Amino acid sequence: MNWLRNNLFNSPLNSLLTLASLGLLWLLLPPLVGWALVDADFHGSSRADCGSGGACWVFVINRLDQFLYGLYPLEQRWRVNCVLLAPLLFIVLARSRRAGRIRNWAAAIGLFIVVATWLLHGGWGLPVVETTRWGGLMLTLVVAAVGMACSLPLGILLALGRQSELPVVRAVCVAFIEFWRGVPLITVLFMASVMLPLFLPEGVSFDKLLRALIGVTLFESAYMAEVVRGGLQAIPRGQYEAAAAIGLGYWRRMGLVVLPQALRLVIPGIVNTFIALFKDTTLVLIIGLFDLLGMVQAAIADPAWLGYSVEGYVFAAAVFWLFCFGMSRYSQALEARLDQTTHERN
Amino acid sequence: MRHQFLLGLFLNLALFLNLALAANGAHAGATLDAVRAKGFVQCGVNQGLPGFSNADNKGVWRGLDVDVCRAVAAALFGDAAKVKYTPLSAKERLTALQSGEIDMLSRNTTWTLTRDAALGLNFAGVVYYDGQGFLVRKGMVKSARELDGAAVCVHTGTTSELNMADYFRKHDMKYTPVVFEKADEALHAYAAGRCDVVTTDRSQLYAQRIKLKDPEQHVVLGDVISKEPLAPVVRHGDDEWFDIVKWSLFAMINAEEMNISSDNVDTIKAKTEDPGVRRLLGLEGDKGKDLGLDNDWAYRIIKQVGNYSEIFERNLGSGSPLKMERGINALWNQGGILYAPPVR
Numbered sequence: 001m002n003w004l005r006n007n008l009f010n011s012p013l014n015s016l017l018t019l020a021s022l023g024l025l026w027l028l029l030p031p032l033v034g035w036a037l038v039d040a041d042f043h044g045s046s047r048a049d050c051g052s053g054g055a056c057w058v059f060v061i062n063r064l065d066q067f068l069y070g071l072y073p074l075e076q077r078w079r080v081n082c083v084l085l086a087p088l089l090f091i092v093l094a095r096s097r098r099a100g101r102i103r104n105w106a107a108a109i110g111l112f113i114v115v116a117t118w119l120l121h122g123g124w125g126l127p128v129v130e131t132t133r134w135g136g137l138m139l140t141l142v143v144a145a146v147g148m149a150c151s152l153p154l155g156i157l158l159a160l161g162r163q164s165e166l167p168v169v170r171a172v173c174v175a176f177i178e179f180w181r182g183v184p185l186i187t188v189l190f191m192a193s194v195m196l197p198l199f200l201p202e203g204v205s206f207d208k209l210l211r212a213l214i215g216v217t218l219f220e221s222a223y224m225a226e227v228v229r230g231g232l233q234a235i236p237r238g239q240y241e242a243a244a245a246i247g248l249g250y251w252r253r254m255g256l257v258v259l260p261q262a263l264r265l266v267i268p269g270i271v272n273t274f275i276a277l278f279k280d281t282t283l284v285l286i287i288g289l290f291d292l293l294g295m296v297q298a299a300i301a302d303p304a305w306l307g308y309s310v311e312g313y314v315f316a317a318a319v320f321w322l323f324c325f326g327m328s329r330y331s332q333a334l335e336a337r338l339d340q341t342t343h344e345r346n
Numbered sequence: 347m348r349h350q351f352l353l354g355l356f357l358n359l360a361l362f363l364n365l366a367l368a369a370n371g372a373h374a375g376a377t378l379d380a381v382r383a384k385g386f387v388q389c390g391v392n393q394g395l396p397g398f399s400n401a402d403n404k405g406v407w408r409g410l411d412v413d414v415c416r417a418v419a420a421a422l423f424g425d426a427a428k429v430k431y432t433p434l435s436a437k438e439r440l441t442a443l444q445s446g447e448i449d450m451l452s453r454n455t456t457w458t459l460t461r462d463a464a465l466g467l468n469f470a471g472v473v474y475y476d477g478q479g480f481l482v483r484k485g486m487v488k489s490a491r492e493l494d495g496a497a498v499c500v501h502t503g504t505t506s507e508l509n510m511a512d513y514f515r516k517h518d519m520k521y522t523p524v525v526f527e528k529a530d531e532a533l534h535a536y537a538a539g540r541c542d543v544v545t546t547d548r549s550q551l552y553a554q555r556i557k558l559k560d561p562e563q564h565v566v567l568g569d570v571i572s573k574e575p576l577a578p579v580v581r582h583g584d585d586e587w588f589d590i591v592k593w594s595l596f597a598m599i600n601a602e603e604m605n606i607s608s609d610n611v612d613t614i615k616a617k618t619e620d621p622g623v624r625r626l627l628g629l630e631g632d633k634g635k636d637l638g639l640d641n642d643w644a645y646r647i648i649k650q651v652g653n654y655s656e657i658f659e660r661n662l663g664s665g666s667p668l669k670m671e672r673g674i675n676a677l678w679n680q681g682g683i684l685y686a687p688p689v690r
Binding site: 303 | 393394396397401403405430431433437438442446534553556558661667668
């Protein structure tokens with residue numbers, strides 16, 4: 001009661017606002033719950049099972065496999081599952097004593113990329129699955145993971161390059177960053193999908209997914225560079241000079257002194273960029289790739305399920321929210337942990 | 347809006363480059379040789395258009411356009427399953443064909459002079475005679491001529507946008523275009539009351555209508571303001587390949603005319619005396635060899651894919667939720683305009 005009085009009814013205006021909010025919830029919640037849960041249909045196999053007037057989750061359940069794996073062949077889906085298990089290995093690595101070494105991490109990530117590419121695409125004993133059959137959440141994760149993993153190192157290099165004392169390096173980095181930041185992602189994807197094949201000689205064709213991945217990576221690395229640059233500028237000059245004074249070369253100065261502090265400062269900015277990237281992956285549907293949203297859109301055009309687009313979109317939104325919220329919470333936990341270690345050292 | 351402008355700019359540039367490519371990209375037989383060598387047909391289809399092209403819940407592509415791809419594979423390889431599908435959006439479909447990413451495009455593409463002549467493409471017969479129409483709320487208007495001042499939802503990058511502009515200008519009527527990237531977005535805007543009318547090809551309007559909350563409250567107006575012959579497309583430079591795609595479609599139409607279906611083709615083949623049927627099924631003459639195939643080519647199409655009536659009813663008509671009428675897509679001797687040249 002006390003809490004209520006202190007937080008919700010502590011002034012006439014706040015009391016009014018509280019009542020108004022409650023009224024709004026009263027208006028919105030019952031129909032929403034009614035639609036999504038009470039009147040909804042969960043069991044069945046066709047649209048005939050969706051007669052109750054509420055949400056038709058039968059459609060989503062029926063298509064769930066496709067939303068997750070796209071058109072990936074049924075009997076090959078274990079390969080996708082194997083790749084999804086990989087993050088567990090990274091957690092093991094993170095907890096082991098060798099975690100501190102950047103070299104170990106680079107090796108682990110490099111190995112993961114090779115193995116994951118082999119598992120997903122095939123060859124060397126596995127049947128090849130063309131990227132046109134990749135889709136659903138799996139494709140979303142591939143685009144997002146590749147974009148994140150490649151744009152962060154590239155962005156750090158660009159940020160360092162932009163602060164470089166060498167005029168040529170600086171000019172190239174500034175031009176690169178400003179070019180990619182100046183064009184919309186959708187244009188980059190179009191360029192990669194529609195224009196690039198025309199420049200290539202006939203018969204030579206890059207994989208469409210690969211083209212999209214390169215486009216997304218270059219685009220995101222420009223944003224990442226600016227986020228990292230913000231961190232670099234926040235490090236006092238004294239740190240640079242102190243590092244130089246003890247005789248460290250450029251790379252060790254950056255790698256051991258400046259970057260660890262700068263990156264810690266910009267974790268919120270980096271995660272922000274990652275979340276934006278994760279949501280931007282849906283733009284690949286405009287070049288005919290079936291990411292999660294694209295798969296949902298393809299499924300709602302099935303004559304057998306026409307008219308259940310709301311359910312499909314709600315499902316896609318929920319999945320995206322889960323992932324983005326997860327990333328956000330992870331970054332908060334990471335910041336808290338890093339803060340703690342800093343204080344302990346101090 | 348800035349995005350739209352930039353996209354427009356890029357597309358114009360893309361079309362310009364097409365011209366340059368079309369001029370020097372021609373060497374005979376290249377596509378057919380490449381298709382034979384790799385052993386499958388790479389077919390560009392719609393990402394999702396009810397009845398025309400759609401991946402079902404097993405991931406199998408189905409639809410009228412898809413069956414055309416399968417017919418070509420059946421004729422060429424003897425196996426309708428030897429097709430790989432490339433789902434394409436409206437804007438990238440023609441460049442995908444131009445650049446050689448796909449061998450044929452079967453993606454509800456309207457046959458127009460510009461595309462046929464200036465873009466270096468060939469249209470291989472008409473699969474479906476479509477036309478642009480209007481979907482409105484019941485009782486709002488009786489004819490499209492009363493739509494003066496209406497807000498019209500349309501999706502961009504198609505001929506629908508241009509046809510609508512022509513139609514309203516010709517009849518000296520005002521309208522407000524509300525433009526969307528996807529047909530579904532246009533429909534939702536219409537359902538939400540942001541516009542009075544949705545316009546697109548009538549084939550799609552019927553599918554759109556099922557999606558509305560109360561389909562009975564909406565009507566597709568009788569007016570047809572454009573001719574939209576939807577056709578499979580190949581690029582210039584390989585006439586043999588063009589012939590095979592074209593005649594694979596004609597074989598299905600001819601089979602319907604001769605009442606040969608996938609069910610009865612074996613019995614008919616065993617005992618027919620009709621010279622037309624015997625030529626189509628390869629019992630007389632070397633029609634298949636003329637196409638560079640064997641003489642069983644049409645038999646395989648009919649056996650594995652079906653005749654035109656079968657693929658229409660299965661995907662669009664009575665056998666599908668769309669329940670579309672044949673209308674002008676009936677055979678020429680049954681009140682429609684569907685007509686295939688004779689096999690002789």
